[in-house]
Amino acid sequence: MIRTVQLPAHFYLARASVPGGDPRNVPPWDDSRDYVTDGGRYGVRFENGDVLWFPGSDRFRVEELRADFAGTDLDAIVEGLRAYVADDERLRALWAGDLTALDRLRAEEAR
Secondary structure, eight states: OOOOOOOOOGGGGEEOTTTTTTEEEEESSTTTTEEEESSSSSSEEEEEEEEEOOOTTTHHHHHHHHHHHTSSSHHHHHHHHHHHHHTHHHHHHHHHHHHHHHHHHHHHOOO
């Protein structure tokens, strides 16, 4: 379920009100209506109902990886990446989000 969210004021453009005020309530894209979330990602909804999901959320990353690794052996890739980063704390931190997303993708594809 997609619901509207209110972000801090600096994420909005000003829109003049009838009494002459300057409320900040418009996301900065043409025809944008509001910021939204589905609980796992955030985006902006447009007047026509389309939603542009922002990169960086787990769900967005899973979908990117689904496209990048389509038709490959995810188990082998994840095992190889885990072995590659095992002895280096910086690499583990760098790859943590992608490995989590790959694990999520593997679980989805196993269903």
